[in-house]
Amino acid sequence: MTDLLKITVDADAMLGRRFTALESQHLPFAIVQACNTTAFQIRDTWKRTALRIFDRPTPLTIHAALYKKATKQTLWAEIFLRDEAFKGTPPATYLLPQVEGGTRRLKAMERLLMSMQIMPRHMFAVPGDGAPRDRYGNVNVGQVRQILSQLRAGLETGYISNETSERKARRLKRQRQRGGGGSYFVVKEQRGRLRPGIYERVTFGSGSAARSMFIFTTYVHYTPRYNIFGLAQKEWDRLMPFYFNRELQKAIDTSIYRGQA
Incomplete structure (x- = not known):
């Protein structure tokens, strides 16, 4: 996968505190849920941005952003541009100049x-x-x-x-x-x-x-305008702490309700 963005979580650093034994017990669940919800939101932001900045984008361009969910075994989510296409050039290739600027590859x-x-x-x-x-x-x-x-x-x-x-x-x-x-x-x-x-x-x-x-x-130049990494960082800063706290609290409340605390 090209243009890969991996969301990982250092919970202690993110919230600036240490966790209780009960909270630590539910950290993996909260991390997985928060990563996946944030990744979905970032993918949706990339999609809306493509509709706004590109002139008549194709469906392949609009839906170029994909994500791979976090699991209990892999406590991170991945967001990336589609690097395959049934016909023609994949978005990860033809959108790269829009992300990084400069020239493009030969068609x-x-x-x-x-x-x-x-x-x-x-x-x-x-x-x-x-x-x-x-x-x-x-x-x-x-x-x-x-x-x-x-x-x-x-x-x-x-x-x-x-x-x-x-x-x-x-x-x-x-x-x-x-x-x-x-x-x-x-x-x-x-x-x-x-x-x-x-x-x-x-x-x-x-x-x-x-x-x-x-x-x-001899000259084809692109100005960076599809700032997927900047968009991802902005959404991460805005959403990840909120979703993490929400999911952690939900897990704790559920365990207390079930008498597992």
């Missing part, structure tokens, strides 16, 4: 573009103004696959670069009928107003235009 698409020698190394591919977005503001996965497929076909067979005008016209017509737009091409160096990147050539009437799908850049 799978970027590594593939480099291996195809389409994008220079040490660069990033960021969505261009013409890239269609889904309801969460991300470039559709199907769109990315379509772009990569066409670029790969052009590299492997020379089909796109060597096709005749008539054949190209037929291909573009089929793409428009399928809603696929025009053909994709790569600009590796500044070409007039076109920055390095991947573009789609769209035809209309008797003319055509290029719209940016991805722009290649």
